[in-house]
Structures are given as C-alpha cells and as structure tokens.
Amino acid sequence: MRHTLSVMVENEPGVLSRVVGLFSGRGFNIESLNVAPTLEEGVSLMTITTVGDEQIIEQIVKQLRKLVTVIKVVDLTELKSVEREMVLLKVNAEDAKRAEILRIVDIFRCKVVDVSVDELTLEVTGDHGKIDALINLLSRFGIKEVARTGTVAMKRALQV
Secondary structure, three states: OEEEEEEEEEOOOOHHHHHHHHHHHOOOOEEEEEEEEOOOOOEEEEEEEEEOOHHHHHHHHHHHHHOOOEEEEEEHHHOOEEEEEEEEEEEEOOHHHHHHHHHHHHHOOOEEEEEOOOEEEEEEEEOHHHHHHHHHHHHHHOEEEEEEOOOEEEEOOOOO
16 A cells, blocks of 8 residues: 655755665665644744555664654544645657647646647646546647646544
C-alpha cells in the first residue's frame, strides 16, 4: 500500500542524506520525495511517499524518529489530508488528434504551457489518482516526456 509520510526535520547539511540513507540501507523504496523550508526558521518539511505493508511503514517511522535531526513524523495515509503533485507532460499532438487532447486538457483542468507543430506540453496539478488517470488517458496519443515534482501533502485542520 502507498503511504505518504510528513517528516519535519532540522534544516542543516546532511539531513536529506541521512533520511535517504535510512531508506536505502534497509532496502525500502522512496516513490517520491519533496523537501522545502517551513515558516519556522531552521525547519524543513519532507513529504515522502513509499510503498509497504503496515509492518514496514511502522519500521520506517520508528527508524526516522531515531534520527537526531528529525523533529516529527506523521503517516498521513490514515488521516484526512490534502495531497498535490505538479506534472509536466509532453504529448504527441498531430492536427487530427489535437482537438481530442485539448478536450481532455479541459476536463482535467490542465494548462497548455508550450505548443509546437506536432506536440503539446501540459501542466497539471492534482492528487496521485488524477495524475495517473490523465497519464493513462494521454498514453494512447504517445507521451514523449514526463517530469513530476513528487507529492506534497498536509494534514487537514479538522480530523473528524
């Protein structure tokens, strides 16, 4: 099962390396990783998506909490949260297929950020399911290139 971990860390050199080393040293895979400073000075927030059963995720969380530079770890998978990812897609768009692609772009609220004679570059933001659905739909036209930011996530304010 896919899990999204929110990891608050001290913003100092080597922290990212230690977290990634923890995963690789134990044979766990990171599906995506996003890091940025928070409003609190000297603190950064990592959003890590990984795949594993409950036992593996519990082990990852425990190991992360042992790192001195880790302030807080939250598994957002079981909580109500908001997830987003931004993706750039370059897709084949010959004249005969361009109108159909633009209809899909409209449905998924994508932006066309670059146009050429035979391809479109699209920008889309959404959760993991939306991104996968769009890629699946556009794959029949021929996707030339994909660049993904990785998931960023935040716990919702009310947990009812």
